Amino acid sequence: MEMRLERVKGTRDFLPEEMAKRRWVFERVREVFERYNFREVLTPAFEYTDLFRLRSGEEVVKELYAFIDKGGRDVSLRPDMTSSVARLYVNRFQNAPKPVKWYYIANMFRYEEPQSGRFREFWQAGVELIGSDKVEADAEVIALFVQSYLATGLEGFTVNIGDRVLLDEFAKMLGVSDDIGLMRLIDKKDKLSREDFIKALKEFGLNDEGVEKVLSLVEIKGKPDEVLPMAEELFGSGEAKDEISRLYELVDLLDAYGVSKWIRIDLGIARGFDYYTSIVFEAIAPNDLGIGSIGGGGRYDNLIEVFGGKPTPATGFAIGLERLIPVLEWRGLIPEPKLRPDVYVIPIGRERAVKKVAIEVVTALREAGVEADVELTGRKLGKALDYAGRLGVPFVVLIGKRDLEGGRLTVRDMESGEQRAVEIERVVEELTELLGL
RNA sequence: GCCAGGGUGGUGUAGCCUGGUUAGCACAGGGGACUGUGGAUCCCCUAGCCCGGGUUCAAAUCCCGGCCCUGGCCCCA
Incomplete structure (x- = not known):
């Protein structure tokens, strides 16, 4: 009988280097x-499917990892964190001091066809700021969005800002x-x-x-001071005017945050259309990997009410780590991890007294904060040194009867091949010094 | 859900078109040559045709279905 145990489609194993x-x-x-x-929260990996249904309608269910559990509950793995966080807020935090500032770094699940930068299980790092409808809250979140990418060393990216109110107004116009x-x-x-786009618009009616x-x-795309006046020209209505002045104030505040360099306006972005109600944004980092958006977010002022809470404004973003990480790799921004011990202890021979000293030495080193390992396979000295050498271990401790x-x-x-005899009691001191600890 | 291209030891591959030796090679892994001194060399070992069905005297090879991978569409909360 042979069993086949394979990964489920669209999932991945992460090995030490990647981890x-x-x-x-x-x-x-x-x-x-x-x-x-922002403070960290974590909600369950699955929720009642109704939670996501309530937010986005029945169609989303086909994009969910949905199943009936043994108790007959209709549940789904979370496709993102916003619904769960909003649910948590409604359940228990409606009377908390405002604003509530939460963040998460967690895995999400969507039942979709895997392709470039898209998996069925993927990770997002995001924040939600609940309880302020002020443009200051949008600015805080967008500034943090920019700073998050900068913290990884990424600089070649832009955050494009659009607006759902203006898009709605536009459709009305x-x-x-x-x-x-x-x-x-x-x-x-x-x-x-451009031609296909025009053709599609005509086919649309x-x-x-x-x-x-x-x-x-869609021309309204570029640096805020250059394109916002164009928006004023295009839109006439009062509601649009208010929203445009909101955008003006937003870019002014973002200037105070010192992140203007990365900010662009792009009134053609919608970021989906489920629950965003005003400002929306997404980050683009040019690359050759076929990866577009590396994260996005926006304001969602209705969701909490939809979930049965008091009407409460909110805004947030999520960074798609499966998209960001390849881009960082591509730019060489992630440091090579050290995947080896600093000291490797090799007992020579099979005598128990020798093996015990080896264990005592490695234990003392570990207690002193040294990443140390001990030979466990009973290999002969030559092979053990070979192993340490391949791993790139800088120092080896040899313990033999003599x-x-x-x-x-x-x-x-290991680098120079130099060896010296050291008193057993002094070995920790000697090695921490050699390692500069 | 749809479309295209793929799937040979752990990894990378040859063989497939044109069916026919024991499925070859390299790296990696284990052991030995070498019972106290490393990355070399030599020897040995481990380990594979994604799954199922069909055609055939004979299938890694041809056909069908499924699964998985890569990418695209849809969708992207």
């Missing part, structure tokens, strides 16, 4: 989040009833050639004037 690199990225991001006074369809189309503008307007809208009789052991510098 070390991932953890390095996670830590950089975590540090910035905490500096901005054009007299389009299927505003979601229009937004989907506009969101694809960068994937299509726009007349020449409508097409012209859409083209002027040295032991004089109360000593041998410390070998």
